Amino acid sequence: MSTSLRIEHAASAASPVPPPMLAAGTEPGHQIIRRNGSVTPFDASKIGVALTKAFLGVEGSTAAASRRVHETVEALTKEIVSGLTRRSEAGRTFHIEEIQDQVELALMRGGHHKVARAYVLYREQRAADRAKAVPGMPPASPSLHVTTNDGARIPLDMTRLRTLVAEAREGLADVSADAILEETRRNLYDGITEDELALAPVLAARTLVEREPDYAYASARLLLDSLRREALSAVHGDRQQATQAEMAVHYAEYFLGYVKKGIAAELLDPELARFDLGRLAVALKPERDLNFQYLGLQTLCDRYFLHIEGTRFELPQAFFMRVAMGLALRELDREAKAIEFYELLSSFDFMASTPTLFNAGTTRPQLSSCFLTTVPDDLDGIFKAVKDNALLAKYSGGLGNDWTPVRGLGARIKGTNGESQGVVPFLKVANDTAIAVNQGGKRKGAVCAYLETWHIDIEEFLDLRKNTGDDRRRTHDMNTANWVPDLFMQRVAEDGVWTLFSPDETSDLHDLYGPAFKAAYEGYEAKSARGEIKVFRQVRAVDLWRRMLTMLFETGHPWITFKDPCNIRSPQGHAGVVHSSNLCTEITLNTSHDEVAVCNLGSVNLARHVTSRGIDHERLARTVETAMRMLDNVIDINFYTIPEARRSNLRHRPVGLGLMGYQDALHTLRLPIASEDAITFADESMEAISFHAIAASCDLAAERGRYPSFEGSLWSKGILPIDSIALLDEARGGLALDRSKTLDWQSLRERVIRTGMRNSNVMAIAPTATISNICGVSQSIEPAFRNLYAKANMSGDFTVVNPALVHDLKARGLWDEVMIADLKYFDGSLAAIDRVPGDLKALYATAFEIEPSWLIEAAARRQKWIDQAQSLNLYISNPNGRKLDGMYRLAWERGLKTTYYLRATSATHVEKSTLKGTDGKLNAVLVAPAPIAASVVPDGKACSIDDPECEACQ
Incomplete structure (x- = not known):
């Protein structure tokens, strides 16, 4: 049976599922606009009633089903109300369609696919029925008024x-102004506030994104109007507003006022006023404001743009120029x-990187992304850390x-003649400190603790x-x-014994x-066998590996x-030891008691440097040269x-140039990520970035001098990252x-020896989880998560x-309402949709449809060119111990x-809404057959993607 026939059959077989008549929630001051234009109070209880009817219409009304439905509906109702009100001030007005x-x-998020499917189809049928009954949406009544922020009413x-x-x-061929206006009118009512009026067309365009990806650009451009009104009013006073066309004239004037305003508010470095601001203002390109997708611009608005007591005064091009001036x-x-x-x-x-975007040009320019420390084995040192x-x-x-240096459980403490409680209690203190310091409200503090596998406390x-x-541990x-x-x-491979030490x-x-x-x-x-070591324990290496x-x-x-x-393979082995990586596992720098490693990050957008013919090496070389100068x-x-x-x-001057938009580049080149051609591209693209980055650092050394600890490094010996593979090969006895x-590595190698390196x-x-959103491209080296999904982060849902997919489906006449419904039902995957060509x-x-070995092989090809590391996420469906x-x-x-x-994903979909761990987050059951010890983990989870509370990758 074809996919479309299956959907039609399911829709006719199931009893109709009425969309909730939602007049939503007990949140004070919130209102709802009904389809007839009337405005009524928000009543959240009706969400639960409507959801209950929807579930019972599909699942039946047995006693067991009713109990299960009650628990599910309660959790879903809370989630829905939270989603509506999380980022809303009291008094927000919602349209029934938004709810x-x-x-x-x-x-869909909860995995209630049958209910969601019937709900979507019935909702579309009701919309079609209303369209037949009312041939055209009447224009807004001329009697509608707007309530200004000072309480006045204007037409x-x-x-x-x-x-x-x-x-x-x-410039967006498949975006309809009429469709946006029609949807906007449904959100209008007499007395609507200025803020609600600004939001109405944005929300209207957002609802259309799943049907046409370019509405993400339209949504961003409509959001710009609200942002312009806020920023221009903050800088120039009174009520200011301007269209995009008018900003071509006003941007330069605004920029001059913006710098003055920021310095007066003690947010911008006064040194910025010493630039030739007129020259910089003329260089601004207002038309680049149109390049944002909604997610990127909303993220900037919420988390990056400077504000005074919550009022933003920074527009996108001023933001980029502020960062550029700061650098x-x-x-x-x-x-x-x-x-x-x-x-x-x-x-x-x-x-x-995010810290650079946050702080460049400000009075506290902390621009570095990552810090690595070694914690010493004494109380003063631990609490200093x-x-x-x-x-x-x-x-x-x-x-x-x-x-790793902190002594383990049971080790002797000479000063008190007592026994150590091990490293865990101190990790608890570090954990709570990370939560207490929330980085100015922009994102929660985040830390990663590293411990070597031989430490007595490893288990x-x-x-x-x-x-x-014990929650204290x-x-x-x-x-x-x-x-x-x-x-x-090696001990794991040979099923040997592993000894743990303090x-x-x-x-x-x-x-x-x-x-x-x-x-x-x-x-x-050998010493422990002779009784010369007091604290040690022996385990089977394979058992410890399985537990890991x-x-x-x-x-x-x-x-x-x-x-x-x-x-x-570290270039700096002569100057110290790499004892850990960083929060996201891509930094590998030396640390010691008197040196805290620092790395300064930025990423090349690979999607902007690839055409259907391959890599644009000339453009890439220009980008890398400038980027390396910025990072230095x-x-x-x-x-x-x-x-x-x-x-x-200052002694080592490390930087970390990376990349993003890898999956977009593969789409441009028409290369499946699970293919030898994709692995070859991973190799060649990283080789090009590596070649140009090393060359750029060498050029900077010629201009500014070598970094102080250059002598004795692998660089000084002409051993580049591609050459250091031989060192690992020798140490392991094969690789x-x-x-x-x-590329011509010999010439570059000779130049590095002769001139040196700046870094x-x-x-x-x-x-790149957040900066890739800003640029509107795929994250880092990640495979596509899904082709259609709802993304959540601190800026909302x-x-x-996937615009490339939509383009291809349109070209083959396959993009329609049924395809959208199918993508929703199958979690953004094409695999089960019969009519999509192979x-x-x-x-x-998508990520869980490919074997993880493809990702590992591509990462290995990249790693040979990289002097540090890469944040490599691994995806696995239906995991088991052997895999x-x-x-x-x-x-x-x-x-x-x-x-x-x-x-990881489970073998079957589960009702995620009823499975919660102690942290209150929604979790899925993950099944792990032997040899993994736990066969079923009711409260276990792998990391959720784009968890709005998780800041590890933002």
Whole structure:
């Protein structure tokens, strides 16, 4: 039976499911606009009543079903009301359609597919019936008035509204101004407030995104009108507003006032006033405001734009110029470089990391993304490390802490003649500190704790994220990661014994790796056998490995990262040891008691540097050259909250140039992600970025000088990242990895030896979860999550549709209402939709439809070019112990330095709304057959994607 026939059959077989007649909630002051234009109070109880009718209409009314429905409806109602009111001031007015959209979203998210499917179809049928009964929506009544913010009533200016909508759809062929206006009129009522009037067309356009992705651009352009009114009024006083066309004239004047306003409010660095502001104002490109999609612009509005007591006064192009000026402060020709940096940022060819965007050009320019620390084994040092965490997190830094030196449970404390309680109680303190410091309300503090696999507390460390057990020994908010030596993986392979030690008795293991670690470790094993070591325990290596994978599967932690490749291939092995990675596992820099590693991040938008013919190398070289200069400038301009960070950053000058838009680039090239051609592209694209980044750092060294600790580094010996593979190969006695190359590396190698490098490290691929939203491209190196889904983050809920897929389906005459319904029903996957051709199913396969080995093989090809690491998420459907074991062993065998989140799905859909862990978040049951220890984990989960409360990848 065809997909369309199945839908028609289901719609006719099920009893009609009436869409809720929602007059929603007990939230004081909220109102609802009915379809006849009347406005009534918000009554949330009616949501529950309508949902109950909907469920019983599909599932029946047996006693058991009724009990289950009651629990489900209660949870869904709370979710819907929260979704409606989470970002609303008291007094918001909702249209009934907006509430029904939330109902549909909640049903789909909860996995109630049969109810949602019947609900969607019935809702569309009712809309068609109303359209037949009322041939055309009547124009808004001339008697409609707007209530201004000062309480006055003025006539509704429909002419201006039509102008705004016409501007919003300009250049968007499949966007209908009439459709937006028709939907907007349904949200209008007499006495509507200014803020509600500004929001009405935005919401109207948003409802149409799932049918045509370009409505995401129209929604953003309509949002701009509200933002312009707010910013212009803040800068110039009185009630100011301007259309996009008028801003072509007004942007320069506004920019001058903006800088003055920001400095007066003590938000902008007064040094910005010393720029030739007139020259910069002329360089602004107002038309680039039109390049945003709604999610990107809303994210900037909510979290990035400067404001005074909640009133934003920063517009997009001023924002990009402010960041550019902040990064050009110490350039000789500051204006020229600021314009060059602005061009790169505002074009979306490259985007700086979130802390840089937050703070560049401000009075506290903390621009760095990542900080890595080593925690010493004494009380003063431990609590200094916790204090350092707070100071570093205060201005949006993400933290990675190496806790391995702290002595383990049962170790002797000489000063008190007592026994240590181990590392776990201190991790609890660090966890609570991260929550207390919320980075100025912009995002929660986030930290990752690392522990080596030989530490005596490793088994308790594995349990830190469990929802059961003694809560005093749990860290529900802290990320954790295993720092795994090669010797452990070798013991796992040979089913050997693994010995756990307390670091106060084996302190040198912390700084050793490769053959030296193996020799020292085996020496301590011999000592323990002779009774010369007091605190130790022996376990079967395979049992510990299985437990590591079980906890990773159940709780999403600890992540698996590999100590030896991080150190053996580190350019800075002469200057110290890499003891951990960072919050997102892409940074691999040395740490010690007197050096806190710092990394400064930014990402090339690969989608902007690829055409159907391949990589645009000329454009990529220009982008990387400018981007590397911007990142190097961060080091000198940066506001350092602790001296150890400043000392380390100035001595080594590391930066981390990464990429995003990888999946978009594959779509452009028509390459399925699960293919050898995609692996080859991953190889060649990273080779190009690596080549240009190293060349750019070499050029900066010629201009500005080498970084101070250059001598003795791998760079100084002519050993580039592609060459350091041989070192890992030698240490392991073999490494199965393709080592082909296409560019002139010998000439570059000779230039690096002769000229030097400006930066000790130059590449790292970060998750880019938020900056990719700003640019409107896929995250980092991620595969497509789904082709149509609802995305949630701190800026709200957003419908996301794969525009490339829609383009291809339109070209083949397959994009229609039935296809939209099918995509919703099948969670954004094409696999089960019969009428979609096989080539499109392969090209648009989603993350859980491909074998994770494809992602690992592509990452291995990239890793050979990268001097640091990459945030590699792994996706697995229907996971079991054998799959997880094979997946992580393959990652190690291919020489990967780190892995990041494990994303897993269950074998069947479950009613997620009734499954909650102790943290109150919605979780799915994940089934893990042997050899994983737990076969069913009722309260377990892998990391949820785009959890609005999770800031690890933002």
